Amino acid sequence: MSSHPPQPTVLNPLQTARKLAAEFAETTSERDERGGTPKAERDAIRQSGLLALSIPTQFGGIGANWSETLNIVREFAKVDSSIAHVFGFHHLMLATVRLFARPEQWQPWFEQTARNNWFWGNALNPLDTRTVVRKFSGWREFSGKKSFCSGASDSEMLIASAVDEGAGGKLLIAAIPSGRTGITLHGDWNNMGQRQTDSGSATFERVRVEESELLLDPGPLSNPFACLRPLIAQLHFTYIFLGIAEGALEEARQYTLKEGRPWFKSKAQHISEDPYILRHYGEFWIGLESVRVLTERACAQLDKAWNRGPNLGSEERAQLALSIATAKVAATRTGLDLCSRLFEVTGARATHASLRFDRYWRNLRTQTLHDPVDYKIQELGEWALNQKRPTPSFYS
Numbered sequence: 001m002s003s004h005p006p007q008p009t010v011l012n013p014l015q016t017a018r019k020l021a022a023e024f025a026e027t028t029s030e031r032d033e034r035g036g037t038p039k040a041e042r043d044a045i046r047q048s049g050l051l052a053l054s055i056p057t058q059f060g061g062i063g064a065n066w067s068e069t070l071n072i073v074r075e076f077a078k079v080d081s082s083i084a085h086v087f088g089f090h091h092l093m094l095a096t097v098r099l100f101a102r103p104e105q106w107q108p109w110f111e112q113t114a115r116n117n118w119f120w121g122n123a124l125n126p127l128d129t130r131t132v133v134r135k136f137s138g139w140r141e142f143s144g145k146k147s148f149c150s151g152a153s154d155s156e157m158l159i160a161s162a163v164d165e166g167a168g169g170k171l172l173i174a175a176i177p178s179g180r181t182g183i184t185l186h187g188d189w190n191n192m193g194q195r196q197t198d199s200g201s202a203t204f205e206r207v208r209v210e211e212s213e214l215l216l217d218p219g220p221l222s223n224p225f226a227c228l229r230p231l232i233a234q235l236h237f238t239y240i241f242l243g244i245a246e247g248a249l250e251e252a253r254q255y256t257l258k259e260g261r262p263w264f265k266s267k268a269q270h271i272s273e274d275p276y277i278l279r280h281y282g283e284f285w286i287g288l289e290s291v292r293v294l295t296e297r298a299c300a301q302l303d304k305a306w307n308r309g310p311n312l313g314s315e316e317r318a319q320l321a322l323s324i325a326t327a328k329v330a331a332t333r334t335g336l337d338l339c340s341r342l343f344e345v346t347g348a349r350a351t352h353a354s355l356r357f358d359r360y361w362r363n364l365r366t367q368t369l370h371d372p373v374d375y376k377i378q379e380l381g382e383w384a385l386n387q388k389r390p391t392p393s394f395y396s
Contacts, residue, residue: 010049010050010052010053010062013050013053013062013064013068013072014068014071014072014075016048016049016050017048017050017072017075017076018075020041020044020045020048020050020076021076021078021079021080022079023044024041024044024076024079024080024083025079025080028079028080029354029355029356029359031082031195031196032195032196032356032359033356034195035189035190035195035196036187036195036196036198037153037154037187037196037198038080038082038083038086038196039154041080041083042083042086042119042154045083045087045119046117046119047117049062049117050062050072051090051113051114051117051118051119052113052114053068053069053091054066054069054094054095055094055110055113055114056110059107059110059111059114060110060111060114060115061110061114065303065306066235066299066303066306067296067300067302067303069088069091070088070235070236070239071239072087073087073091073236073239073240073243074239074240074242074243074246075243076243077239077240077241077242077243077244077246078243078244078246078247078250079247080196081194081240081243081244081247081363081364082195082196082197083196084239084240084243085150085151085194085197085240085367086119086121086150086151086197086198088236088239089120089121089122089150089151089236090119090120090121090151091236092122092229092233092236093120093121093122093157093159093175094109094110094113094120095228095229095232096124096159096173096215096229097109097110097159097175097215099218099220099225099226099229100173100216100218100219100220100229101175101215101216101217105175105212105215109157109175118155118157119151119154119155119156119157120151120155120156120157120158121149121150121152121153121154121157121158121159121178121198122150122151122152122158123146123152123158123160123161123202124146124159124160124161124173125146125147125148125149125161126161126171126394126395127395128145128146128147128148129163129169130144130145130146131143131145131146131160131161131162131163131204132144132162132163132164132165133162133163133164133165133166133172135164135166138210138211139208139209139210139211140162140172140174140208140209140211140214141207141208141209142162142174142204142209143162143204143205143206143207144162144203144204145201145203145204146160146161146201146202146203146204147200147201148199148201148370149185149198149199149200149201149202150197150198150199152178152185152198152202153185153187153198153200154198155178156178156179157175157176157177157178158175158176158177158178159173159174159175160173160174160176160204160207160209161173162174162204171220171394172214172216173215173219173220174209174213174214174215175213175215176207176209176213180207180208181207181208182204182205182206182208183202183203183204183205183207184203184205185198185200185202186200186201186202186203187200188201191366192362192365192366193359193361193362193363193364193365193366193367194363194367220394221392221393221394223310223312224313224314224317224392225308225309225310225311225312227317227392228302228305228306228312228317228320229394230392230394230395230396231302231317231320231321231324231396232302234324234325234328234396235295235298235302235324235327235328237328237370237371238295238298238324238327238328238331239295239299241291241328241331241332241335241364241367241368242288242291242292242295242331242335244335244339244360244363244364245287245288245291245331245334245338245339245360246288248335248338248339248342248360248361249284249288249338249342251342251357252342252345252346252350252357253281255346255355255357256271256272256277256345256346257271257272259346259349259350260277260345260347261347262274262277263276277345280341280344280345281345284338284341287334287337287338288334288338290330290334291330291331291335294323294326294327294330294331295327295331297323298320298323298324298326298327301319301320301323302320302324304316305317305320315389317392318389318390321379321389321390321392321396322379322380322383322389322390325376325379325380325390325396326380328371328373328376329373329376329377332364332368333373335364335368336361336364336365339360339361342357342360343357375396376396
C-alpha cells in the first residue's frame, strides 16, 4: 500500500450523481426493453470517481458515510434501478472485504479500487451451494455454478463463495479478479424487471483461489460488526425501493400535469383540481414520507454502528436490524402500491408501450421477491409481542 494514495477529484458526489442520473434517464426506457449490460453507463460511473465513494480518504477514496453513499443509490434508482443496484452492490462488496478480511487484505484492495476505478461484482449467493471447494497446499479450487451474480459482468473484481464439503459444508468467501481463468459469466439474465443488473449465472471451472484471497479473518458472523454485512444489503435494497417509488411519483406527476385530462364527471377545469386525483397524490405522499423517515433513521443508526467498528455490541446490532426490517417492509408495501396505482392518476393513455411506466412496478416487484417480506414481518412480530431480538445470520 502506498503512503500517499491519489485523491479523487469528485467535489460534490451528490451533484455528480444527479448529473449522471439525468443522462441515464434519457435512455432508461430503451435500455429496459433491451436488457443486457449497461456498459456505457457503468463506464460513466467509472469516470465520475464515484466508485471510490465509500472508500476512506487515507486509501484514496472520498470517505462518504453510508447515508451519503445510499442516498446516491437512491438518486440512481429514481431513474434507473438497475444502475442503482450494481452501483450499490459495488459498495456492498467493498464493505464485505472490510468486514470479513484482515487489514493487510482489504486496505490494498481499497487503494487499487480507488486508483484504477475498479467495479466489484457479486458471485456470492450463499443459498446456491452448487460451487464447491477443493483444497491444495497453499491454495483452493472453486468449481461449480452460481446464480444471481448481480453486477458480475463488466466488473474487475468478484466476491465469490463456495462450499467446503471437506469442512462440513462451511462457506468459503473470496475476493478474486473477474477475468481469472475458469470464470465464465453467462449473460443469461432475462427477467421482467431489473433487466440491466446482469443478475444471471456464472460457472467456475477449476478456478484457482489463493489463500491470501480468502476472507477468513474475522470472516462472516464472527462478531456483531462482521454481522453488519447482511443489514447493509437489506438497507441497500430499501434505498432502491424508495428511489423507485420516488421516481415513479415524479414521472406520474409530470405526466398528470402535462398530459392528464379531468374525467368528464369531475366538473374540474383541470385534472389538478380533480378531488380523486388529489386524494391519490395525498396518499402517495403520506406513504413516501413515512418510508423516508424510517429509511433515513435506519441509515443514521447504521452510520453509528459502522463507526463503532469491532466495539459494536450485539444489542445495538439487533436494534439496527429491527429498524432496517421496519423500513424495508414499509418501502416494499408503499412502493408496490404506488407503482401500481400511478396509472389511476395518469389515465389510459399512460399505458402506451413507448412510455414503459410499468417498469417501475416490474423493477420493484422483481427485487422485492428476492427476500420475502413475510419473514421480515414475522421477525418484527417476534420483537413486538415477545421482545425476541433478531438472530444474526448471513441473510439478515
